[in-house]
Amino acid sequence: MLRNYQRREVxxxxxxxxxxxxxxxxxNFSNYWGTVARDIDTMRLDFTYFxxxxxxxxxxAPLNYLRGA
Structure with a gap:
């Protein structure tokens, strides 16, 4: 989503x-950290500031509200 909005700093x-x-x-992330950590680490390369x-x-509370919507 950040890439689609042309955001360069995250x-x-x-x-x-x-x-x-x-x-x-x-x-370097091992399997212990899971795919989310590896995805965040890979994603940082797409931005000038991360x-x-x-x-x-x-x-x-906002997340809980959104889950219930």
Whole structure:
């Protein structure tokens, strides 16, 4: 979706600090991390700026609302 909107700079916020550090460090991902982590790592190559930021809390209320819609 970001590619379709011609976005060149991306910041992803996530609760998993260890995963954010690994993605920002361009670590090779084993099967332990799964396909989502590998897909995020591959996707970062498409953008001029790509960063994962770890935050302590993500408000999931909007997501829960969308699931129920």
């Amino acid at each position: 910041t992803i916020y996530m609760e998993n600090k260890h995963l954010a550090t690994k993605i920002n460090g361009h670590t 960063e994962c930021i770890s935050i302590d809390y993500i408000d999931k």
